[in-house]
Amino acid sequence: MLISTSIAVRQDLNPLSELAFLFADKIKCVDTILQENAYSEVSVLPLISSHIIESGGKRIRPLLTLAAAQLCGEIDERAVTMAACVEFLHTATLLHDDVVDESLLRRGKPTAHTLWGNQMSVLTGDFLFAKLFQLLVQEGSLDILNLFVQTTQKIIEGEVLQISAKATTFVSREDYFGIIQSKTAVLFESALELGGLVAKGTVDQIAGLKSYAHNLGMSFQLIDDVLDYTADEAGLGKPIGNDFFEGQVTLPLIVLLERMAGVSRSLERLQETIVKINRDQADLNWVQILLSEYAVIPTIKTLAEEYAAKARDALDVFSDSRLKDVLMQLTHFVINRCN
Amino acid sequence: MLISTSIAVRQDLNPLSELAFLFADKIKCVDTILQENAYSEVSVLPLISSHIIESGGKRIRPLLTLAAAQLCGEIDERAVTMAACVEFLHTATLLHDDVVDESLLRRGKPTAHTLWGNQMSVLTGDFLFAKLFQLLVQEGSLDILNLFVQTTQKIIEGEVLQISAKATTFVSREDYFGIIQSKTAVLFESALELGGLVAKGTVDQIAGLKSYAHNLGMSFQLIDDVLDYTADEAGLGKPIGNDFFEGQVTLPLIVLLERMAGVSRSLERLQETIVKINRDQADLNWVQILLSEYAVIPTIKTLAEEYAAKARDALDVFSDSRLKDVLMQLTHFVINRCN
Numbered sequence: 262m263l264i265s266t267s268i269a270v271r272q273d274l275n276p277l278s279e280l281a282f283l284f285a286d287k288i289k290c291v292d293t294i295l296q297e298n299a300y301s302e303v304s305v306l307p308l309i310s311s312h313i314i315e316s317g318g319k320r321i322r323p324l325l326t327l328a329a330a331q332l333c334g335e336i337d338e339r340a341v342t343m344a345a346c347v348e349f350l351h352t353a354t355l356l357h358d359d360v361v362d363e364s365l366l367r368r369g370k371p372t373a374h375t376l377w378g379n380q381m382s383v384l385t386g387d388f389l390f391a392k393l394f395q396l397l398v399q400e401g402s403l404d405i406l407n408l409f410v411q412t413t414q415k416i417i418e419g420e421v422l423q424i425s426a427k428a429t430t431f432v433s434r435e436d437y438f439g440i441i442q443s444k445t446a447v448l449f450e451s452a453l454e455l456g457g458l459v460a461k462g463t464v465d466q467i468a469g470l471k472s473y474a475h476n477l478g479m480s481f482q483l484i485d486d487v488l489d490y491t492a493d494e495a496g497l498g499k500p501i502g503n504d505f506f507e508g509q510v511t512l513p514l515i516v517l518l519e520r521m522a523g524v525s526r527s528l529e530r531l532q533e534t535i536v537k538i539n540r541d542q543a544d545l546n547w548v549q550i551l552l553s554e555y556a557v558i559p560t561i562k563t564l565a566e567e568y569a570a571k572a573r574d575a576l577d578v579f580s581d582s583r584l585k586d587v588l589m590q591l592t593h594f595v596i597n598r599c600n
Numbered sequence: 601m602l603i604s605t606s607i608a609v610r611q612d613l614n615p616l617s618e619l620a621f622l623f624a625d626k627i628k629c630v631d632t633i634l635q636e637n638a639y640s641e642v643s644v645l646p647l648i649s650s651h652i653i654e655s656g657g658k659r660i661r662p663l664l665t666l667a668a669a670q671l672c673g674e675i676d677e678r679a680v681t682m683a684a685c686v687e688f689l690h691t692a693t694l695l696h697d698d699v700v701d702e703s704l705l706r707r708g709k710p711t712a713h714t715l716w717g718n719q720m721s722v723l724t725g726d727f728l729f730a731k732l733f734q735l736l737v738q739e740g741s742l743d744i745l746n747l748f749v750q751t752t753q754k755i756i757e758g759e760v761l762q763i764s765a766k767a768t769t770f771v772s773r774e775d776y777f778g779i780i781q782s783k784t785a786v787l788f789e790s791a792l793e794l795g796g797l798v799a800k801g802t803v804d805q806i807a808g809l810k811s812y813a814h815n816l817g818m819s820f821q822l823i824d825d826v827l828d829y830t831a832d833e834a835g836l837g838k839p840i841g842n843d844f845f846e847g848q849v850t851l852p853l854i855v856l857l858e859r860m861a862g863v864s865r866s867l868e869r870l871q872e873t874i875v876k877i878n879r880d881q882a883d884l885n886w887v888q889i890l891l892s893e894y895a896v897i898p899t900i901k902t903l904a905e906e907y908a909a910k911a912r913d914a915l916d917v918f919s920d921s922r923l924k925d926v927l928m929q930l931t932h933f934v935i936n937r938c939n
Contacts (some may be wrong), residue, residue, distance in 0.1 A: 303757045305764070357722050360699070381695050383722055384760050390726070391752040394733060398746045406745070407737045418642040421723050425644065499824040 267414035276313065277591035280324040284331075287341055291323050294345035295352075295590050309377055309385040313352055322452040323348045328588060329456025329470050332579050336460070342400060344453040349393040350409065351448060353415055356386035362398050374509070387578050405455065412451040419443025428508035430518060437512050438479070441486075447479030473588065480568035481595045486511035487561050488598065490549055501544045510535060512564075514548070514555050520555045565596050612776035619663040622923065623670075626680055632664050634691075637731050648716055652691055659822045661791040667927060668795025668809050671918050675799070681739060682794040688732040689748065690787060693755055696726035704746040744794065751790040758782025767847035769857060769871050776851055777818070780825075783895035785817030804917050811914035812927065819907035820934045825850035826900050829888055841884045849874060851903075852896050853887070859894045866890070904914065904935050 274282060281288065292314070299310035323344035330340035360379045377385075390413075397406045422440045426432045453474040457467040490513055504511060514535060521528045531551065535545045552558055569592035574586045579585050613621060620627065631653070638649035668677035699718045708852060716724075729752075736745045761779045765771045766855035792809040801809065828843045829852055853874060870890065873883045891897055891923045908931035918924050 267703070301753075301757060305760060306757070357726060360718060360722050379699060380763055381760070383699050383725075384756050384763075386722075386726075387696060387729070388753065388760075390729060391756060394745070395749045395753070398742055398749055401742060403737055403740060403742075406733070410730055410737055414640075414727065416735070417723050417727045417730060418640060418645070421642050421644060421727075422720055424723075443860045492749060501699045518710055595866050 276587045276594045277319055277321060277324070277498065279587050280328060280591070281320065283587070284327045284336075287327050287336055287344070288320055288323065291327075291342045291345045291348060294342060294396075295348060296368045298345070298349070298396055298415045299389065301388065305381065306379070306388050308386055309356075309381055309390060310352070313356060313385075314348075322351055325449065325474065326452045326456040328584060329453040329462075330460035331456075331584055332470070332582070332588075333457045333458055333460035333462030333466050338507045339459040340398070340456055340589060343405070343459055344394065344452075346393055346396055346400075346409065347448070347452045347455065349389055349396065350413065350416075353386045353389035353393065354420075354448075356382045356389065358420065360386075366506065405458070407457075408451060408455065412447055415447045419445075419447070423509070426510050428536050428538060429510060430535050432510040434512070434517060436517055437510075437515055441479060442475075442555055445482040445485075449478035449481070469575045469578035476568040476572035477595065480565040480572065480592065483512060483561055483565040483568070484596055484598055487513060487558055488564075489513075490545075490552060491558060492598075502542070505545050505548070506540055506567040507582070508538070509539065513552055514559055516557045516560060517548070517551055517555055520557070521551070536538065536597040569593065569596055603780055609794065615926045615933045616658055616663070617661060617927050619667060619930070620659065622926070623663055624667045625676055626659075626666050626683070627659055627662065629680045630659070630666075630684045630687065633681060633735075634687060637684070637688070640727065644716070644720065645724055645727050648695075648720055649691070651696060652724075653687075653872060659687065661690055661787060664788065664813065665791045665795040667923060668792040668801070669799035670795075670923055671794045671809070671921075671927075672799035672801030672805050678739070678798040681735065681797055681799055682744070683791075685732055685739075686787070686791045686794060687736055688735065689752065689755075690726055692725045692728035692732065693759075693787075695721050695728065697759065699725075700874065702858065723917065734898060744797070747790060747794065751786055754782045754786045758784075758786070762848070764848050767875050767877060769874050771854060772847040773851070773854060776854055780818060780821040781814075784821040784824075785814045786818035788813040788820070795929055796827075808914045808917035812911045815907040815911035816931055819904040819911065819931065822851060822900055822907070823935055823937055824902040826852060826897055826904075828852075829884075829891060830897060831937075841881070843877055844884050844887070847877070847879065851900055855896045855899060856887070856890055856894055859891070859896070901935065908932065908935055 297312065298309045299314065301524050325338050326344040326347050327340060330336045359380045393409070394406070397409055400406075419440055419442070422436065423444060426436060426440060450471045451474075453470040454467055457470045461524075462470065471509055486504065486509075489502060489509075489511070492501050518528075518531065518535075521531060525531075531548070534540060534548065537544065572592045573589050576585055576588060633655050634644075635650065638653065639644045640646055648651070664676050664681060665683040665686050669675045669682075676822045699721045732748070733745070736748055739745075758779055758781070761775065762783060765775055765779060789810045790813075792813040793806055796806040825843065825848075828841060828848075828850070831840050857867075857874075859868065860870060864870075873879060873887065876883065911931045912928050915924055915927060
């Protein structure tokens with residue numbers, strides 16, 4: 262995977278891959294912690310855990326924890342453990358999310374529950390939650406335990422709000438931003454805050470890290486919701502329209518409703534489409550045409566770019582470094598996935 | 601509910617109701633803690649939490665935590681908090697169990713997921729897990745946090761083993777006892793251990809409490825599994841045959857298989873019935889006849905009585921008291937539910 266001459270690599274790599282390159286050894290340790298702590302005598306539990314841990318994704322959250330620690334000082338054992346804990350929480354929520362939204366694909370692989378059923382996804386998620394808190398108890402910091410408890414609660418509340426925002430035309434922008442804050446930005450914030458905390462960052466540094474994380478997470482999710490209408494399946498690794506077919510009402514539909522209100526005879530048909538229990542491919546194709554007709558996507562990209570700019574500003578508290586530069590580039594990268 | 605003259609009450613009450621009477625005020629505090637800590641701005645979460653907390657059951661686990669604390673010393677605020685934490689964990693696992701085994705009734709009421717769907721049951725269970733650990737973090741003892749982490753893991757492992765023991769003739773007695781130990785006895789043990797710990801019980805006292813809890817829990821579950829074949833629905837509050845129709849293979853079927861092996865021409869038909877995906881009422885009626893023909897139930901009751909006797913012996917470490925007597929009676933009561 263890694264090319265031997267680091268210069269060549271850096272020219273080729275996108276910022277996420279470069280983070281993975283910079284912290285390759287540490288991420289190996291993170292993966293080891295994840296594997297070792299998913300152990301159970303009941304062998305199906307580590308089996309399912311490994312499946313979802315190894316399907317892996319890009320490890321963006323633990324990479325950000327490591328980056329935060331590096332920016333504030335150095336990456337010690339605790340920082341690596343925190344990175345693993347962040348990924349553990351993410352993995353556990355993914356497993357329950359598979360049950361929750363019955364998505365058929367996760368990271369381009371069949372989700373756990375399509376292989377083992379809802380029952381095992383729920384129990385394996387519970388098992389990973391328990392293992393996460395076991396790691397945190399061993400770590401011994403009640404403050405960090407409390408941070409994970411608060412983070413978990415916010416993520417769950419976000420999931421609940423998202424369910425209540427399905428197949429309805431009554432989702433406001435405020436509702437939407439509350440949802441993506443809880444379901445995405447909150448864990449980004451905790452990932453970086455934890456790295457900063459264990460590396461003994463200053464109050465200003467940790468505030469900067471949290472602001473960077475919040476704004477990066479918001480722009481990341483804004484673009485994710487755009488990609489549900491525009492991405493090619495191969496690139497995204499999950500089917501386009503996945504959220505749409507599940508009845509999700511995200512910003513593209515909200516903006517579209519706003520723009521068609523009072524000006525389009527198709528508004529009523531759009532509303533009927535949004536509240537449909539079973540939206541189909543024809544609905545998606547029609548909505549895609551409307552989105553382009555009303556120039557919705559560029560507006561949302563602009564919004565995402567505003568968040569990205571705030572994220573970059575938040576890093577002013579840190580002196581220039583190669584790593585800071587990579588984190589700056591990352592704010593552009595999450596947006597340009599859109600193209 | 602409570603009659604004013606305690607003597608009159610005591611003559612009427614079964615030991616479980618007497619525990620509820622003895623600790624009525626404390627249980628009110630426990631319920632208040634449960635209600636207050638189930639709060640969320642996302643109102644559907646406390647709504648579902650309240651539904652399952654108020655459907656309430658008999659609060660046997662928190663009552664046992666309070667009893668353990670009383671036996672070892674006195675019931676202080678921490679003991680009440682521990683009792684609430686034990687019920688919180690029980691409630692969270694019930695919510696996920698509703699998803700897991702798709703049981704249609706829980707405590708005589710529709711289960712959460714039949715009212716709100718699997719998604720909300722999973723998320724509300726997660727929410728209660730998070731709230732439980734928030735309470736424990738506030739409590740501030742890493743040892744107690746660790747005890748809950750270990751308990752949670754064992755319960756989950758028991759649920760997984762139970763799933764793998766569905767609709768198969770390859771469940772050994774050892775498998776079965778491992779399952780009921782994890783799914784029932786473990787939380788009983790933790791409930792009493794916690795009461796003993798916060799009341800500063802001696803090592804011997806806590807060992808006695810754990811042994812009492814283990815043996816009470818085992819006999820409790822043995823009888824529960826018998827009641828699935830023999831109880832009247834009104835009394836049990838959940839439909840008879842509930843576990844049977846879900847494909848559970850519990851001790852009655854295991855003993856029946858043992859006794860019919862080699863001696864009955866119906867053995868093959870029983871095996872076919874056990875591995876059926878959809879067992880029906882006719883299957884249940886036929887199995888009930890076999891159970892009585894092969895005198896299976898009395899054998900299991902005897903086994904439950906042996907556990908109950910061990911539970912009583914474990915209380916020798918405590919000097920005689922009215923409360924100790926009630927706990928002794930409780931070991932008879934869990935068995936006589938059978939009649």
